[in-house]
Amino acid sequence: MKEHFARIIEGIGEDxxxxxxxxxxxxxxxxFAFLNRGYSExxxxxxNGALFPSDSSEMIMVKDIELYSLCEHHLLPFIGKAHVAYxxxxxxxxxxxxxxxxxMFARRLQIQEQLTVQIAESIQEITNASGVGVIIEAQHMCMMMRGVEKQNSVMKTSAMLGSFRNNPSTRMEFLSLLR
Structure with missing residues (x-):
């Protein structure tokens, strides 16, 4: 990669x-290797075996998980937070x-829409949860630094599986916990 970065730098006219x-x-x-370390995981x-027996059948939510990723279209960062419940x-x-x-999924070349689904499907598969909800909100440098240059835009995506998709009250509980 070092040689390729050298060619890119020369390609823009730098010495x-x-x-x-x-x-x-x-x-x-x-x-670049660090920013994309998710490929090696x-x-x-x-x-790592951290799945524990539990009688709980109530919603578990982890909110405001910061994330950093690179847009697969422009190799520019998008930065935001994920909210995950199951x-x-x-x-x-x-x-x-x-x-x-x-x-792990954010540290790969990504689009936010796919990142959201990958997280939800993985949590579903690992836990065999009756439902999973994931919402990601992020700001994309490819939209802020270039193109339309809109500094205050935020993209929000969601993936709802199982009871989060099929049961309106479960979905509403998740959304109300985010407020």
């Missing part, structure tokens, strides 16, 4: 021998694992 740019290709390659590795059926997921699942 790689300029003192501020001498080590930039290597730093950029390391940063699996859901099984992230969860209704357990015999087992609960370790609290930090919800945030780690969000991070």
């Amino acid at each position: 790689l021998n300029r003192p501020g740019l001498v080590d930039t290709p290597e730093r950029a390659a390391k940063a 699996t859901v099984e590795q992230v969860v 209704i357990p059926t015999g087992s609960v997921l370790g609290l930090s694992k919800v945030a780690r699942i969000v991070d």
